[in-house]
Amino acid sequence: MQLMKVDPRALKANPDNTRQSTSTPQADVLLLATIKAVGIIQPPVIFAEAGGNGYVIEAGHRRTRMAIAAGIEEINVIVVEAANDNGARRSMIENIAREPLNPVDQWRGIERLVALGWTEEAIAIALALPVRQIRKLRLLASVLPAMLDRMARGDMPNEQQLRTISAASLDEQKEVWKAHKPKKGDTASWWAIANGLTKTRMFAREWMSSNLPKKGAIVEVNNWGQPQLPPKAERIYGKPGKGDCTAMFLDREGKVQSAHFRMPEARQAKGKGDPTSPGGEEGNEAIDVSAKTRPDVTRNGIDMIGDFRTDALHEALARAPIEDDTLMAMLVLAFAGQNVSVDSGSEISGHLYGSRRFVRHVVRLIGESGKLEFDMDTLRVVARLTLIDALSARTNRSDSGVVVRVAGDAIGADAYLPNMGTEEFLACLSRPALEASCGGTSVVPCPRVRDTRAALVEHFKEERFVHQSALFAPDDAKLAEWLAKSVEHGGEDGEAPADGPVGGSEDGEPSVEDEAETNPRVPEAEDDGKAADAEHEELDEADADASADGLETAYGIAAE
Numbered sequence: 437m438q439l440m441k442v443d444p445r446a447l448k449a450n451p452d453n454t455r456q457s458t459s460t461p462q463a464d465v466l467l468l469a470t471i472k473a474v475g476i477i478q479p480p481v482i483f484a485e486a487g488g489n490g491y492v493i494e495a496g497h498r499r500t501r502m503a504i505a506a507g508i509e510e511i512n513v514i515v516v517e518a519a520n521d522n523g524a525r526r527s528m529i530e531n532i533a534r535e536p537l538n539p540v541d542q543w544r545g546i547e548r549l550v551a552l553g554w555t556e557e558a559i560a561i562a563l564a565l566p567v568r569q570i571r572k573l574r575l576l577a578s579v580l581p582a583m584l585d586r587m588a589r590g591d592m593p594n595e596q597q598l599r600t601i602s603a604a605s606l607d608e609q610k611e612v613w614k615a616h617k618p619k620k621g622d623t624a625s626w627w628a629i630a631n632g633l634t635k636t637r638m639f640a641r642e643w644m645s646s647n648l649p650k651k652g653a654i655v656e657v658n659n660w661g662q663p664q665l666p667p668k669a670e671r672i673y674g675k676p677g678k679g680d681c682t683a684m685f686l687d688r689e690g691k692v693q694s695a696h697f698r699m700p701e702a703r704q705a706k707g708k709g710d711p712t713s714p715g716g717e718e719g720n721e722a723i724d725v726s727a728k729t730r731p732d733v734t735r736n737g738i739d740m741i742g743d744f745r746t747d748a749l750h751e752a753l754a755r756a757p758i759e760d761d762t763l764m765a766m767l768v769l770a771f772a773g774q775n776v777s778v779d780s781g782s783e784i785s786g787h788l789y790g791s792r793r794f795v796r797h798v799v800r801l802i803g804e805s806g807k808l809e810f811d812m813d814t815l816r817v818v819a820r821l822t823l824i825d826a827l828s829a830r831t832n833r834s835d836s837g838v839v840v841r842v843a844g845d846a847i848g849a850d851a852y853l854p855n856m857g858t859e860e861f862l863a864c865l866s867r868p869a870l871e872a873s874c875g876g877t878s879v880v881p882c883p884r885v886r887d888t889r890a891a892l893v894e895h896f897k898e899e900r901f902v903h904q905s906a907l908f909a910p911d912d913a914k915l916a917e918w919l920a921k922s923v924e925h926g927g928e929d930g931e932a933p934a935d936g937p938v939g940g941s942e943d944g945e946p947s948v949e950d951e952a953e954t955n956p957r958v959p960e961a962e963d964d965g966k967a968a969d970a971e972h973e974e975l976d977e978a979d980a981d982a983s984a985d986g987l988e989t990a991y992g993i994a995a996e
Contacts, residue, residue: 437514437515437516437517438514438515438975438981439512439513439514439515440511440512440513440515441510441511441512441513441624441987442491442511442513443509443510444481444500444503444504444508444510444511446490447480447486447490447491447492447493447500447513448480448490448491448493449492449493449497450490450492450494450497459498459661462675463754464498464501464502464505466564466565466656466973467498467499467564468502468505468506469561469564469565470561470563471499471502471503471508472506472507473558473562473755475508476503476508476511476512478496478499478732479496479511479512479513479514480493480494480495480496480499480500480514481493481495481496481516482494482513482514482516483496483512483515483516483517484515484674485516486778487636487954488933490517490843491513491515494516496513498915499511499722503664507840522638523636529832538587538588538589538590539573539576539588539592540576540584540587540588541588542563543573543574543577546559546563546574547574547577549562550574553610556570556571556574560868567947571752572598575599575602575660576598576602577602578600578602578603578974579601579811580600580606580609580610580613582613582617583609583613583697584627586618586624591623591624592626593626593629593630594897596630596855596858596859596860597626597627597629597630600629600631600633600634601626601633601860603633603953604633605775608633609633612629612633613629616628616629616631617634626662627767627893627894627897631859631890633895634859642688643694644684644694648684648716651679651680651681651682652681652682652684653666653681653683653684654683654684654685655683655685656685656734656735656736656737656885657682657685657687658719660741661687662784663683663685663695664735664736665683666697666699666702667693668699669681669697669698669699670697670699670700671695671696672696672697672699673696675758676696677698679698680696680697680698681696681697681698681699682694682695682696683695683696683697688809694907699710701940708709710950711833721856729867731870732865732866732868732905733864733865733866733869733903734864735831736864737861737864737865738831739830739858739968740833740860740861740864741829741903741905742829742830742831742835743829743830743904744853744854744856744905745829745840745844745849745853745908746827746828746829746830746840746907747854748844748849748854749827749829749843749852750824750827750851750853750854751845751849751852751907752834752844752847752848752849752851752852753820753823753827753847754820754824755791755852755983756848756849756851756852758815758820758847759810760790761899762846762847763816763818763820763823764947765821766823766827766846766847767819767822767826770822770823770826770827770836770843770973774835775828775833775834775835775836785890787973794904796819797821797822797825799951800814800818801814801815801818812951824841825837826838827840827843829841829844836919838910838914838915839909841908841909842908842910842912842915843908844908845907845908845909845910850902850908850909853902853906854905855896855899855901855902856891856899856901856902856903856906857893857894857895857896857897857899857900857901858890858893859890859893862889862892862893863889865903867885869883869903870888870889870892870902873893873901873903874888877892877895878895879891879895881894923977
């Protein structure tokens with residue numbers, strides 16, 4: 437046995453290789469990215485060709501193939517003596533007799549790399565894993581050690597259950613684990629454990645309902661952890677007045693908090709002097725916000741759907757097959773979005789401002805001569821990255837509106853939507869919508885909503901559920917109305933339509949103006965936009981290139 441360097445192109449494939457099935461394109465892209473980042477860690481094993489001067493690969497066919505794709509001229513290989521079975525037995529053992537790291541050990545290794553200064557994106561490249569998987573494993577840092585021991589044996593909860601467990605305190609985890617600890621030989625009931633940890637929030641909501649003030653309302657929190665007050669409400673930070681209302685909500689730690697707000701006074705109708713008439717003095721009382729009928733999906737649910745759509749669309753843009761003509765048409769769609777000038781929905785590139793977000797992509801298409809010089813593979817990668825930066829369905833200032841629905845439907849982004857049959861999302865549905873979700877399943881609606889929801893969560897634990905309202909395909913009538921307005925007002929002088937959407941997007945979702953009423957950070961960000969641009973003006977080209985590389989590897993994008 438000896439170690440030597442050879443040209444990978446000179447090696448021959450073994451006809452008796454055990455692994456005959458073709459690997460998936462996604463797996464090859466991840467392996468290629470790893471080899472480009474850290475090289476080949478385990479050298480392939482080869483032996484001398486019988487009756488010839490060449491060498492045959494015994495183990496490491498994919499590593500050799502990806503090394504050639506990466507343009508590596510020489511690789512290290514281990515040369516062994518040829519076996520009488522042409523290496524068939526050793527090939528079988530090499531592919532079977534090995535055990536992958538369990539998730540807990542993977543997490544410990546990731547934390548060691550983080551302590552050494554590695555970023556999550558760099559770790560994802562080195563391990564050939566999605567960034568989302570790295571972030572999921574890092575949730576284990578907040579899990580009770582006794583639960584970690586169980587997970588190390590391969591008994592893992594799903595992602596939603598893991599998020600629920602890691603969000604609870606260690607004392608709460610210890611108490612629930614003691615009640616649901618599995619017997620010897622049994623698997624842990626992670627659903628019951630996660631459900632036990634969410635009961636605190638359920639009891640808190642019941643307490644709020646019982647102790648709600650006369651002019652009070654239970655509200656949700658927005659993406660920044662702030663209470664989502666009714667439209668046109670003015671938050672009161674000092675001592676509340678006699679006519680002010682109280683909003684009660686659960687913060688991100690599950691604690692009951694309250695905020696005071698004031699509704700605008702109703703205008704007095706002209707010619708009406710009677711104080712008892714509508715618009716009179718009695719009409720100046722605060723609006724009863726608790727009398728509204730609950731919609732099928734709450735604002736928090738709409739926010740979640742926007743996040744689901746955006747993540748699924750970005751995943752589809754990174755991985756789904758897209759024809760070149762479709763890709764160019766989608767670029768036109770992207771820049772017709774209502775979030776242009778572009779406020780990106782991409783979490784990875786959110787620190788870049790203005791044109792710098794796209795400059796880091798454009799520089800890859802310009803050669804040393806200052807002219808456009810690129811191949812089609814580079815163009816496809818840059819086009820996908822540009823679309824990921826431009827398109828967003830998040831319900832904040834980055835929402836692209838109806839065009840993001842058309843784009844997602846065109847490339848089948850529905851297939852990338854996550855399982856929405858979770859406690860967190862199903863809690864956003866009204867009773868009719870929740871019971872409608874039982875259709876086509878073995879779940880029978882229960883008298884209590886929470887029982888129906890728990891049964892659906894259990895049913896969809898091993899399956900994928902996508903709510904109808906989250907699908908990308910837009911409503912035909914709204915799409916036709918949007919197209920008609922665009923044709924009528926879009927071709928004269930480049931100005932926005934006079935009767936265009938002001939208070940909401942074309943598909944009925946909240947716009948920036950709506951968000952500004954309930955999200956105190958949006959107007960603040962608009963006021964400080966120029967200051968933020970100035971602050972980031974000194975971002976050099978190296979930082980821009982690093983950001984582009986992080987975005988590319990986070991979604992596993994590579995030249996096709």
